[in-house]
Amino acid sequence: MYIVIMQNDELYQIVWMSRPLMQAAEAAVERGLADTDLTVRMRAVLEVLHAEGDMTVPDIAAHLDIKRQYVQVMVNETLASGLTRQCPNPRHKRSPLLALTDTGRALIAQVIEREMALVQTIGADLPSADVSTALRVVRMLTERLRKEGAEI
Amino acid sequence: MYIVIMQNDELYQIVWMSRPLMQAAEAAVERGLADTDLTVRMRAVLEVLHAEGDMTVPDIAAHLDIKRQYVQVMVNETLASGLTRQCPNPRHKRSPLLALTDTGRALIAQVIEREMALVQTIGADLPSADVSTALRVVRMLTERLRKEGAEI
DNA sequence: TGCATAATGACAATATACATGTCATTTTGA
């Protein structure tokens, strides 16, 4: 919430569109998960493992930029559902590697495939040059808004 | 959190950038409020009144798309700080119009001015055509992600 | 005009998505 667009500055408007966009995106993700037993946070764990391969809880936390204690909760849910399993970690005996089970791998692959298809449909008529431009602007804006705090 | 970019689909990447962008933006807003006595949610109330003029608590809730009960809390804080005041509402005797006080008006104007200046600085070298394109893409994406849920 | 219904402020309880603190047990690195 907290969004009101006041001036005619388009960059400012992009900034204030970030919340509505995120909410629309998260709602779409939730709808996509409705017929699975996945929650959004379990999906996040599976997605990291799917994208980056096996890793420990602290590694996942670093990737998601949230605290390891909360990631532990998320991971424990995926373990309980049989979507991930613990494997011996040669680099650390007390911190097992988390890996997708076959079930987990199939599920996250299917979820992501559907999401991609949805976005594809939604953006079918957008010129790909425009999409590239938009992505570049959004990335730059994000990066600079972050930096601005660091250097002051 | 919950963000990992996996495929080379740029529209999909824009969707997943929405959370980092929003977080960067909100952090920047918070930094901007650091030397005031405003909180982010008080700022939201002032911004609506500044943009749209006097209105009741339920009206503000509609504008911010959050429940009136929570907006009431936010508004009461701005009343306690002397940034807004209640005016008789000719259209409804039990639901006063909220209006900015002079202090409140000056404060929100200054805050927004600084935010605009920051965004201006940050985007100084971005071609304005690119910014327009990006805004258009972001708006369309948001709208369609919302719609997709409504019609299914 | 009267009366059912809706709107409003106020307050309490609950939910979600995290962060923070602590502890015992390893594990690591200087």
Place this chain on the structure above:
DNA sequence: TCAAAATGACATGTATATTGTCATTATGCA
């Protein structure tokens, strides 16, 4: 080798809301 860091587990705290309820008006329509 041993102090410091990492890890899992668990408890508690916090910000940002939603939901429920109630008493008190307002409102709209028969």
